[in-house]
Amino acid sequence: MILLCAPDALAEGQSRGFQLGNIRLLAVRRHGQAYVYENRCPHRHVPLEWQADGFLDDSGSLIRCATHGALFLIESGECVAGPCAGDALHALACREDDQGLWVQTD
Numbered sequence: 001m002i003l004l005c006a007p008d009a010l011a012e013g014q015s016r017g018f019q020l021g022n023i024r025l026l027a028v029r030r031h032g033q034a035y036v037y038e039n040r041c042p043h044r045h046v047p048l049e050w051q052a053d054g055f056l057d058d059s060g061s062l063i064r065c066a067t068h069g070a071l072f073l074i075e076s077g078e079c080v081a082g083p084c085a086g087d088a089l090h091a092l093a094c095r096e097d098d099q100g101l102w103v104q105t106d
């Protein structure tokens, strides 16, 4: 596994973008739990953010693609609205310990 960030680098309700080699990732924390996905929209395979570290919709409860507005559940990556509805973000296994947030890359 690869250490993505320090324990306090992803606050509750926050999203962040990361670059691991040539893989773009995004991490979100919701209800204490961290989720990590590949930062790649299933619709046109482009990065999702609308500004640096800005991956969430106005309510902060869904991940939103900046290009055509697809909305994804934070907990599963499932697309629930937009041109790729029914598709999903690619999730990466992750865990947290005293050192921070670790991700499993493929």
Ligand code: FES
Residues within 6 Å of the ligand: 041, 042, 043, 044, 045, 046, 065, 066, 067, 068, 069, 070, 082, 083, 084
């Ligand atoms: S590229 Fe993401 S919704 Fe079209």
